[in-house]
Amino acid sequence: MSIKAVLFDLDGVIVTTDDCHYQAWRHMADEEGIYFDRQINERLRGVSRMESLDILLERSHRVYSEVEKQALATKKNEHYKQLIHKLTAADILPGVMPILEELKHCGIKIAIASSSKNTPLILNGIGLANYFDAVADGNDIQKSKPDPEVFLLAAQRVGKLPECCLVVEDADAGVEGAIAGGIKVLGVGAAAKNNKATLVADDLSAISVTNILSL
Numbered sequence: 001m002s003i004k005a006v007l008f009d010l011d012g013v014i015v016t017t018d019d020c021h022y023q024a025w026r027h028m029a030d031e032e033g034i035y036f037d038r039q040i041n042e043r044l045r046g047v048s049r050m051e052s053l054d055i056l057l058e059r060s061h062r063v064y065s066e067v068e069k070q071a072l073a074t075k076k077n078e079h080y081k082q083l084i085h086k087l088t089a090a091d092i093l094p095g096v097m098p099i100l101e102e103l104k105h106c107g108i109k110i111a112i113a114s115s116s117k118n119t120p121l122i123l124n125g126i127g128l129a130n131y132f133d134a135v136a137d138g139n140d141i142q143k144s145k146p147d148p149e150v151f152l153l154a155a156q157r158v159g160k161l162p163e164c165c166l167v168v169e170d171a172d173a174g175v176e177g178a179i180a181g182g183i184k185v186l187g188v189g190a191a192a193k194n195n196k197a198t199l200v201a202d203d204l205s206a207i208s209v210t211n212i213l214s215l
């Protein structure tokens with residue numbers, strides 16, 4: 001069955017927010033005296049804010065209550081929002097706009113499927129708030145990647161069956177989620193090394209609609 005919709009992850013696929021997440025978590029970890037580095041940060045790719053906090057707290061020497069955890073997550077997010085406030089269209093990753101334009105031109109639906117609750121803010125910052133046929137994000141779902149919920153919702157919102165969709169992901173959790181939802185997946189960036197992906201590429205500049213339609 002040929003591809004009729006492409007469901008794009010946002011962070012690390014459309015726009016490079018990775019370093020802003022790292023800086024904000026790092027600041028919070030330093031304040032709490034918790035060890036945190038870029039290797040741990042890689043485990044947060046695609047994972048929800050509260051689950052990311054739980055991963056970060058694995059290195060903590062004390063137990064945090066739910067109320068304390070909420071406060072830490074809010075603090076991290078306030079800092080993160082200050083950092084992403086500076087995002088503009090110049091932060092859109094290489095190859096993204098050409099493939100989006102080509103897909104639109106060919107009548108293939110395009111959607112965002114992201115774990116981030118900051119999706120509206122980011123899409124606004126980069127000038128793509130009204131660009132996609134549908135958006136499904138962290139505000140809409142109960143279970144974050146590797147659960148397929150956000151992908152299935154995005155597919156539903158563009159009115160296409162999962163087997164007619166392609167997910168584009170930079171996170172291993174996202175690759176797993178797509179597979180769990182019965183959706184083909186293109187791994188880019190950090191997921192370019194993922195051998196479970198249907199197709200891989202370093203970034204979207206290496207991909208054309210012809211590649212997508214041949215899947």
Ligand code: BG6
Nearest residue numbers: 011044045046047049116117118
């Ligand atoms: C994902 C990121 O897109 O969104 C994760 O890859 C992040 O690193 C998650 O934790 C949740 O983001 P937010 O913006 O809701 O804190």
Ligand code: MG
Nearest residue numbers: 009011012170
């Ligand atoms: Mg991502």
